Amino acid sequence: MSTETVATAPAVFSAKQSVSHPLAPLNASEITAASGLIKASWPAHTDLQFKAVTLEEPPKSEVLPYLEAEHSGKPLPRVSRKAFVNYYIRNTNKFHEAVVDLASGRVLRNVLLGPNFHAGGDGEEIMKVEQIALEDEGVKAEIAKLKLPEGTVIISDPWIYGSDGVNDDARMYQCFLYIRDPLNSAEADSNHYALPIPISPVITTEDMSVVRIDILPTGVDNTIKELEPYQIKPPNEYLPEHQKLRTDLKPLNVVQPEGASFNVTQEGTSSVLTWQKWQFRVGFNQREGMVLYDVRYDNRTLFYRLSLSDMNIPYADPRHPYHKKSAFDLGDVGAGIMANNLKLGCDCLGSIYYLDAVLSDDKGGVTPMENVVCIHEQDAGIGWKHTNYRTGRAAVVRSRELVLQSIITVANYEYILAFQFNQAGECNYEVRATGILSTQPIDEGVEVPFGTVVHPGVLATHHQHIFSLRVDPMLDGYLNRVTYDEALPMPRSDFNPHGTGYYVQETVIDQSGGFDLDYDKNRIFKIQNPAVRNPINGKPVAYKIMAPPFQKMLADKDSFNHKRAEFADHNIYVVKHHDDELFAGGKYTNQSRGGHGVRAWADRKESVKDEDVVVFVQFGINHVPRIEDFPVMPCEILKIHMKPVNFFDKNPALDVPPSEQSFNKSTLVSQAHQQSGAEATVGAKGEVCCSSKL
Amino acid sequence: MSTETVATAPAVFSAKQSVSHPLAPLNASEITAASGLIKASWPAHTDLQFKAVTLEEPPKSEVLPYLEAEHSGKPLPRVSRKAFVNYYIRNTNKFHEAVVDLASGRVLRNVLLGPNFHAGGDGEEIMKVEQIALEDEGVKAEIAKLKLPEGTVIISDPWIYGSDGVNDDARMYQCFLYIRDPLNSAEADSNHYALPIPISPVITTEDMSVVRIDILPTGVDNTIKELEPYQIKPPNEYLPEHQKLRTDLKPLNVVQPEGASFNVTQEGTSSVLTWQKWQFRVGFNQREGMVLYDVRYDNRTLFYRLSLSDMNIPYADPRHPYHKKSAFDLGDVGAGIMANNLKLGCDCLGSIYYLDAVLSDDKGGVTPMENVVCIHEQDAGIGWKHTNYRTGRAAVVRSRELVLQSIITVANYEYILAFQFNQAGECNYEVRATGILSTQPIDEGVEVPFGTVVHPGVLATHHQHIFSLRVDPMLDGYLNRVTYDEALPMPRSDFNPHGTGYYVQETVIDQSGGFDLDYDKNRIFKIQNPAVRNPINGKPVAYKIMAPPFQKMLADKDSFNHKRAEFADHNIYVVKHHDDELFAGGKYTNQSRGGHGVRAWADRKESVKDEDVVVFVQFGINHVPRIEDFPVMPCEILKIHMKPVNFFDKNPALDVPPSEQSFNKSTLVSQAHQQSGAEATVGAKGEVCCSSKL
CATH class of the missing domain: 2.70.98.20 (Copper amine oxidase, catalytic domain)
Incomplete structure (x- = not known):
């Protein structure tokens, strides 16, 4: 990694004095302030492609005293708030890592990362790569060999290129191609994964161009065959409108008449749950x-x-x-x-x-x-149970999960x-x-x-x-x-x-x-x-x-x-x-x-x-x-x-209130609800809660 | 095993001609018929202790054609119905295994089992063993050495004796003794497992007498110490009335407004579920x-x-x-x-x-x-989901379990x-x-x-x-x-x-x-x-x-x-x-x-x-x-x-109807329900079901 200039940006880009918790994610103004500080560190009109603008978490040594003060109600120590930024100079492979101090507006660190350090994909870039793969004339020429039906829609799935050490220092994408069901080309949610085709363009992100077109092996070995006209295959859709849906599933609702048992306190961009x-x-x-x-x-x-x-x-x-x-x-x-x-x-x-x-x-x-x-919250079944076989008394609690x-x-x-x-x-x-x-x-x-x-x-x-x-x-x-x-x-x-x-x-x-x-x-x-x-x-x-x-x-x-x-x-x-x-x-x-x-x-x-x-x-x-x-x-x-x-001194769930019908309100399904009950069973059911016999 | 007489009982003990499914458990009349047939095979007033009277499942070779006929609506073959019986001559170790044919009333097999074949415990026997352990004068003498507080209630837990090859051919129980909280002796559901005492009587089932009293090791090694006066220890109860129960758990009800999705057909003692x-x-x-x-x-x-x-x-x-x-x-x-x-x-x-x-x-x-x-039925969370990141459309089903x-x-x-x-x-x-x-x-x-x-x-x-x-x-x-x-x-x-x-x-x-x-x-x-x-x-x-x-x-x-x-x-x-x-x-x-x-x-x-x-x-x-x-x-x-x-030809849950709010009826918890929401988040939430963006 080579260190570049550490710039101080104009104060206008500083975030407002933050009252955020040291561990709260960056808020919207902090994000734009941080990216603004980085932009300002470059000549005007330099086009930057941001990969991450995120909280640079403070050192644990600073946070621990803060948490201690927070929980004991003492005055809170000041913890400086910083942003971590990853970016490229757009349409280059110049990948940078920077840290900015949001209060002072200072860029504390701003380095060009060395070879074989690459950012991941971002949504804009991935969409662009898809498009480039499909618009490339070389790719189109290969696809033409498949003689696909008129109107067939090709879908390109960009994949992270991976590493094998073979000419792979540049940052690239490997696209895998599929088609939508040719008989239903208008269905934008057609499952193209059921219809793969053996053509795979490689795109470099430096100039966003196709650098190679791989033809994929489709046999038992690594032989690459000449592309041949595509044989129409059946689709395999997952969308509900393509299924004959089950009709005998009845609703099951989770009802919490008094609301949820949890409490959320939103503090800016982070939340405290109890x-x-x-x-x-x-x-x-x-x-x-x-x-x-x-x-x-x-x-x-x-x-x-x-x-x-x-x-x-x-x-x-x-x-x-x-x-x-x-x-x-x-x-x-x-x-x-x-x-x-x-x-x-x-x-x-x-x-x-x-x-x-x-x-x-x-x-x-x-x-x-x-x-x-x-x-x-969800019910997770019985939490614990014991029945005293001598008295028949059962004690049972349900397990609630957050x-x-x-x-x-x-x-x-x-x-x-x-x-x-x-x-x-x-x-x-x-x-x-x-x-x-x-x-x-x-x-x-x-x-x-x-x-x-x-x-x-x-x-x-x-x-x-x-x-x-x-x-x-x-x-x-x-x-x-x-x-x-x-x-x-x-x-x-x-x-x-x-x-x-x-x-x-x-x-x-x-x-x-x-x-x-x-x-x-x-x-x-x-x-x-x-x-x-x-x-x-x-x-x-x-x-x-x-x-x-x-x-x-x-x-x-x-x-x-x-x-x-x-x-x-x-x-x-x-x-x-x-x-x-x-x-x-x-x-x-x-x-x-x-x-x-x-x-x-x-x-x-x-x-x-x-x-x-x-x-x-x-x-x-x-x-x-x-x-x-x-x-x-x-x-x-x-x-x-x-x-x-051995963290607690007994079962921590011992104080969960007993599982009782007055609280749970379950429903007895009787023979009457059965379509073809051949023989009813007589017996008093469900009247007395939570006693049991061996 | 030695074979005894195979007796035929009077017809009066035969079960009524059964129309039961070959795999249906014995019904009440079949149980009493089977035990009656066994009783009748012994001289009058022989006291038998029954350990099991249960269905002798027909050979699979007979059941398989029956099931095939049953499912294809063809005439059902006749499968003979038999009971399996285990019993003792009471107060002996003479343990028997018998099979009776319920239609004919014939005892097909009735053998005395050899050494080291023993039945398990039954409720009556276990209660009796508890009592014998506590009433034995030798046991009482040992307990007296503990100088327990006046009114202390002793509890005896009979354990299956186990095997070690040391004088253990007879059928025995090993009882472990406990006390109820001496300060709360009237509590029948006191957790006696919190108060064990080091005395362990052994009872033989042949004449239901105490044959040995083990004093238990309580140190790091197998030294057996003289019994000493008991030091009062705190109780550790699990019953809810002994806890300071949580008060902040709100009800969570599972409501099935149209009833359950399953169907039970009760056919005598067995049930068919669909x-x-x-x-x-x-x-x-x-x-x-x-x-x-x-x-x-x-x-x-x-x-x-x-x-x-x-x-x-x-x-x-x-x-x-x-x-x-x-x-x-x-x-x-x-x-x-x-x-x-x-x-x-x-x-x-x-x-x-x-x-x-x-x-x-x-x-x-x-x-x-x-x-x-x-x-x-229970909800088991999401069954499957996919979101097309290009269109934002999500398809999701929940998993229902029976x-x-x-x-x-x-x-x-x-x-x-x-x-x-x-x-x-x-x-x-x-x-x-x-x-x-x-x-x-x-x-x-x-x-x-x-x-x-x-x-x-x-x-x-x-x-x-x-x-x-x-x-x-x-x-x-x-x-x-x-x-x-x-x-x-x-x-x-x-x-x-x-x-x-x-x-x-x-x-x-x-x-x-x-x-x-x-x-x-x-x-x-x-x-x-x-x-x-x-x-x-x-x-x-x-x-x-x-x-x-x-x-x-x-x-x-x-x-x-x-x-x-x-x-x-x-x-x-x-x-x-x-x-x-x-x-x-x-x-x-x-x-x-x-x-x-x-x-x-x-x-x-x-x-x-x-x-x-x-x-x-x-x-x-x-x-x-x-x-x-x-x-x-x-x-x-x-x-x-x-x-x-590879049993099915695709995901068998593909035809589960989509998970939708109209069916699931979930509830949005808003900031208004929070006790101390410091900062509300503005945004339209939860209106549109089941579309999603990457």
Whole structure:
């Protein structure tokens, strides 16, 4: 990286003296002020393409005293408010990183980033790339060889180019082409993924031109065949008007007659949520989308910051150009900017509160983002129950959850991302993967072991989704450690004469590194604060992390895929906190080379015992497509649980009011409601609530 | 086993000519007829203690033609109806197994079982054992040494004795003793598990007498100390009236204004459920509780029979007598007989239908079991979604689930057991573990690596819960195979020059055996019918089995625990179907020796390729107690998924009607509802349903 001038802009571009919380996202005037400061640092009429104008989070060392003052009602220390800016000189590959101080209007840093540092895509750019691919005469000439029916509409899906080290220093897009159903060309929502064609233009962003046109392999091997006239194939639409819909599903409404149990205090661009002893602040940025800060339960600190850090989706097909398909959906595009505008009654049930956000656009202006987070409560079934078999008395409570949900669309794919809290002190993170498979053309009758034919002529390649959740803990204070417990068999001895005994052994992680689950040892990772002890059993207060199993990166260790996805090789990374190390795959993932993410940070081998530690939790699926995943995929659900371990002095949900009919108002379905009840069962049902017999 | 007389009873005991479905549980008159036939086979006034009078399921070879005729509307073949009976000559250890033909009134089989075959407990017997333990003069003398406060109430929890090969051929119970809070002795629902005492009487069932009184170790080792005066300890109650309850939880009601979408046809003692293209028959028996038969989707056969087969809970403390704590909750007691009487508005939300059952009692009479299964629908969040980022149009459906739930109380512990079906062709099985930990006394200040102190003086020992779900498939026919897929890296080659490729390889299981998951290979087990091919991609129709990871049995291979829990050492057992092989741990688990369960069946090494196969799916938790699990444990949730793989020709939930506000009737929570909204956000929210922008 080479340092350029650090400019001070005219005061007119300064944001008004901010009263924002230090962790609140930039507001609209701060965004335009920051981009204005950068514009002013260049000669007039320099055309800048902004990639991000976002909060430069203050150092944790400044925020912690602020939070302490905030929660104890003391005078608030002043924390300077800064913006982080990424931009190009438009139509060049000159990529810059800048930090501006919003109060003083000073540009504190403004550097041209070196080779192999690229920004991700933005909406304007992606639309432009689509268009360039389709308008290129060379591309048109190739398409003509397919002799498509008159009026066929071609769709271009730009893909992040990926890295293979072969002439790929320039920033490029690889477009995959599809057609709409030729018999229904006017349908703008036709599922073009059912009709891929084997032509793939490559566009450089430097001058936005087509630099190469790849013809795609469609057989069992990497042979590239001459383009031939296209054989008409059937469509496969997902829209409801193309289905014979089920008619026997009756409504199920969630009704909250007294409203929701949560409270949202909007403080400018961030919101403070309180619900069932939980309290936290919600932010939202272009890259991560939802971020939770300062998470507390019953006034005890739990997490400084929680966010999805990144995800990587490498594909299995080793043939050019598919071998480069390895997206970082957060780093390459951004979970915030791709967030859906959620709609009442569609994306959640019950009493819903929506959060809005403001993000930047490519001109340094403001993109309003409405309804990007929905907040609601849900019933999660029985929370706990016990029946005394001697008396028949049952005690039962239901589990209520608070959900913060955001949905992102990444071209073909959707992710439904949710933080979930419950009354037992648990904080969970759920991902639902849905949307449409990324498809490619395949010849009739061909089978390959790296993908599934999901429609005539359509191959859905196997791919991994590897997510990294960033957990910055502060369990009763910010000096924490990470340990793991293992359950191990006792050797036979006088103490264990029958070979049945086992014990649990704790190992403390001293040094930063990557660590793996071992189900045969019931290995469980915990975040602990040994300085705070459970009042009953003296054990350190802790939260355990329960993540589902996943297959780690399959690409070999020397591959670009492996080098770039720095989080994809271990279940857990534990590192020492450093400001500005938020993204597990590095700050710049597009066409990256690796070396700047969590693996590199862990390699510093810093002490992480009773330090300010950060944990990256990896999870995912190896998606071997089924035909049932097409034309749109039923949600595949993944869930991380973080649960208290000796943090409280008893079940924290013990004080949840009992589950009673007067509160729940359920309805008895009787035989009378059945169409063909052959024999009624006599018996008094449902009159007496919540007693039970063995 | 020695064969006794096969008697024919007087016709008066015959059940009326039955019109029951061959898979319907015995009705009340069949139960009394069967026990009457057995009674009549003995001299008058012989006192029998019945342990089970249940349906002897007809051979599958007889049922399959019946089901085919039933579904095609053809004349139904006659299937003989039989009862299975287990009983003792009361106050002896003479344990019998019998089968009677209900139509003819003939006793077809009536044998005295040999040594080490014991029945489980029954309610009458368990109550009697409790009483005997407390009334024994020797026990009273030991208790007196504790010098408990005047009026202290002692509670006796009988435990299945377990097996260690040490003088344990007789059938016995080991009782663990507790006290109610001495300051609140009148509270019948006081949580005695918070106040264990170190005296443990052993009762033989032969003459129902105390044969031994164990004094329990309470230190770090197996030293047995002299009993000393009891030090008063605080109680730890779970009842709501002992808590300061939360007051800020508002009601959340599930309202189904048009009723439920399912239909139940009660046919005598079994019920046929139809819902969203699913159809199956529900039975209920003493041992397994809920059993599903003849499960179909859209008229295609999927499963012949689904049930929880058994569970084993071995404990970690190797010290006498704790080393014998290894319960088989289904085999030793029975999930059916322990089922809770579920109450409207307590155990489910929404429109609920309840199923009743009839089981036998210890006298051969009838025990009515009301509301043992509740049936309801639940919303399971978004089912699938896609937004076309070019047009902004979102298509989204919600996932509706049908739930059949049963809750069992096993002394201290509860299990919430549920089959769940959805519209994407998925059939899931969920277990929630809750209730109270099995506790034992521990000296103040002592820590042990095989348990957690959860209350002053109370140790909750680590223990495993290992479940076995029995899956008897018939995917498009009853000849199926089991395979597993693995995702493996491709070696580098001209085809895979960048080291990124991977492929999926299928292995067919030829021979019965136990098999394990391998997450590093993404190993996925599938049930397949290769005779039926997917119309689009030609792959065999299949369902995959997705089970969460669990640590297998920790007790060593030579231990009784390991020998007895025949399912606990592998994720999956695949065996050839044989009638009467339903229970993974063997038919008689109480004080068993092993050799009669699924491991033994697998050891026959029969061909299971394109045969009538049965799959036992194991799952569970190693429960290392947290203090948060006391005095009652927040549900720990485990879930098995069975999902179609190339079984359908596209997403089966494609025809679910779109998620729309007119149907869902959600409510917008506005700033007005917030107590302290500092800054309102202006913006039109929630007006237009189900379109979205990127």
